[in-house]
Amino acid sequence: MEKKYVTAMQEKVGTYIHDDITFSILSKLPIKSLKRFGCVRKSWSLLFENPFFMNMVRTNLLSDDPSYHHNVSLMLLRQNLYGDIYTRVLYSFSGEKFENTAKLILPNPFQEGSETPYRFYRFEIFDFGGFNDFICVKCFLRSKYTPASKYESYARFALWNPTTEEFKVIPHSPNRIQPFAANGSHDVINFYSFSYACGFGYDSRTDDYKMINYVMFLAPPSYECIGYKPLGDTPEPFWKIYSLRSNSWRKLDVVMPLPIKHFSSTRDKVYMNGMCHWLGIIMHSDSEFETKLVSFDLNKEVFFTTPIPLDIDDGSLGEGSTQKQLVVLNGYIALITYEDQTTTCNISILGELSVKESWIKLFIVGPLHCVEEPFGMTKGKIIFRKKDREINWFDLRTQMIEVLDLKGEYCNIAVYKEDLLPIGGINK
Numbered sequence: 001m002e003k004k005y006v007t008a009m010q011e012k013v014g015t016y017i018h019d020d021i022t023f024s025i026l027s028k029l030p031i032k033s034l035k036r037f038g039c040v041r042k043s044w045s046l047l048f049e050n051p052f053f054m055n056m057v058r059t060n061l062l063s064d065d066p067s068y069h070h071n072v073s074l075m076l077l078r079q080n081l082y083g084d085i086y087t088r089v090l091y092s093f094s095g096e097k098f099e100n101t102a103k104l105i106l107p108n109p110f111q112e113g114s115e116t117p118y119r120f121y122r123f124e125i126f127d128f129g130g131f132n133d134f135i136c137v138k139c140f141l142r143s144k145y146t147p148a149s150k151y152e153s154y155a156r157f158a159l160w161n162p163t164t165e166e167f168k169v170i171p172h173s174p175n176r177i178q179p180f181a182a183n184g185s186h187d188v189i190n191f192y193s194f195s196y197a198c199g200f201g202y203d204s205r206t207d208d209y210k211m212i213n214y215v216m217f218l219a220p221p222s223y224e225c226i227g228y229k230p231l232g233d234t235p236e237p238f239w240k241i242y243s244l245r246s247n248s249w250r251k252l253d254v255v256m257p258l259p260i261k262h263f264s265s266t267r268d269k270v271y272m273n274g275m276c277h278w279l280g281i282i283m284h285s286d287s288e289f290e291t292k293l294v295s296f297d298l299n300k301e302v303f304f305t306t307p308i309p310l311d312i313d314d315g316s317l318g319e320g321s322t323q324k325q326l327v328v329l330n331g332y333i334a335l336i337t338y339e340d341q342t343t344t345c346n347i348s349i350l351g352e353l354s355v356k357e358s359w360i361k362l363f364i365v366g367p368l369h370c371v372e373e374p375f376g377m378t379k380g381k382i383i384f385r386k387k388d389r390e391i392n393w394f395d396l397r398t399q400m401i402e403v404l405d406l407k408g409e410y411c412n413i414a415v416y417k418e419d420l421l422p423i424g425g426i427n428k
Helices: 002-017 019-026 031-037 051-063 221-225
Strands: 073-084 085-094 100-104 118-124 135-142 152-163 167-169 177-180 189-203 206-218 238-243 248-251 269-272 275-283 288-296 303-305 320-327 334-337 344-350 357-365 372-379 381-386 390-395 402-405 411-419
Touching: 019 051, 051 334, 051 357, 073 402, 085 118, 118 411, 135 189, 135 411, 152 189, 177 381, 189 269, 189 275, 269 320, 275 320, 320 372, 334 372, 372 411, 381 411
Parallel strands: none
Antiparallel strands: 073 085, 073 411, 085 100, 118 135, 135 152, 152 167, 177 189, 189 206, 206 238, 238 248, 269 275, 275 288, 288 303, 320 334, 334 344, 344 357, 372 381, 381 390, 390 402
16 A cells, blocks of 8 residues: 555656746747647646746747847948938947947948949948848939939949958849830830849858849939920839849749838848748738738748737838837847837737747837837847937846937948858858
8 A cells, every 4th residue: 555655656746847847948949839839738828928937938038049149240320410411320339238339431332433423322221130241231322413314313232241341232133224115105215123122131042142122113303304294104013033142133923012111111121041021011902901921932932921910010001109120039030019109119029930820929118208219129129219319229138228329310220240251152
């Protein structure tokens, strides 16, 4: 009898695991696995409602974030308006806590005697998430003033390695100029393409860096200046992709949802693990639409979408009461929404692509009074601009706000790894 009792006790002790140990193990698992393990037992299905467990998940997520690596730097572009002139200043933040600050100068590859008579007058930097060895830059060029062309301008994309100061201009695509005549007209007009960068990243399967753009066509400024009325018809827009390995563009046979902010922002597009992601509009009718996460596979050149629950995204276009920011947080696609009325930032992460139910609202930060908009995140810091144009960041680990002593009418960031290799690495 005593032997049977001892055996029963041993079996009981051997099968019982304290909740603290269970929570510690489960909190280190991927969100995708946690969602699936909810069917194992009822208490596990309620883990995401347990504050103690969720704090462990948040702590593990931030402590394992690869953006804390010592060679990861942050570049911040600050733009201010003085009269009719915009000034742009670049800053680099490096070190474990971004304690080292320095001003940077973007080199000008468009010198006299180059392939174009246009001068380099302003630029934008793109933050597509991930940690590339170089930064994608959009350079705006402008010709001299003429009555016919006004200030004719166009944009060129380039890749820049801030560590080596190497600057590679991406070539034009062959279909940049499109001869086109409207229906019933004998006049043929050369329309010029206008490209919007929707994604940039590394394709490990082909050892290649790629950029995906959406292309629209615009009539030249001189067309209206000489008395023509705007044409009702224009060439059809399309998607194209650039390969650094071949240094060339080609058309894509896809029709994908466009970014929600009509290309006016570089902040709603990210790259992760061979895929480009952006917040896209799915139109159901003239008055009904839906916001979804659009994901494009750089290797297979296919796309798919992931619905966003209404409790995470209210479906607005990112204007007015809710600001949206797509970021990468420790290997997860994350969506930051800032609500003006409550002055709170909500950070939700996606556990599994194409699965609506795998979204989890992980952080609720605030109230953050006087915030105008968040515009980036790295090393567990939400970078935001206040209504007085002051730039701050909020550290999720310390729950503290740090003032950067910078102001800007417009700000954007890019995160990169310090690397001495040439652009393209072994491809050169």
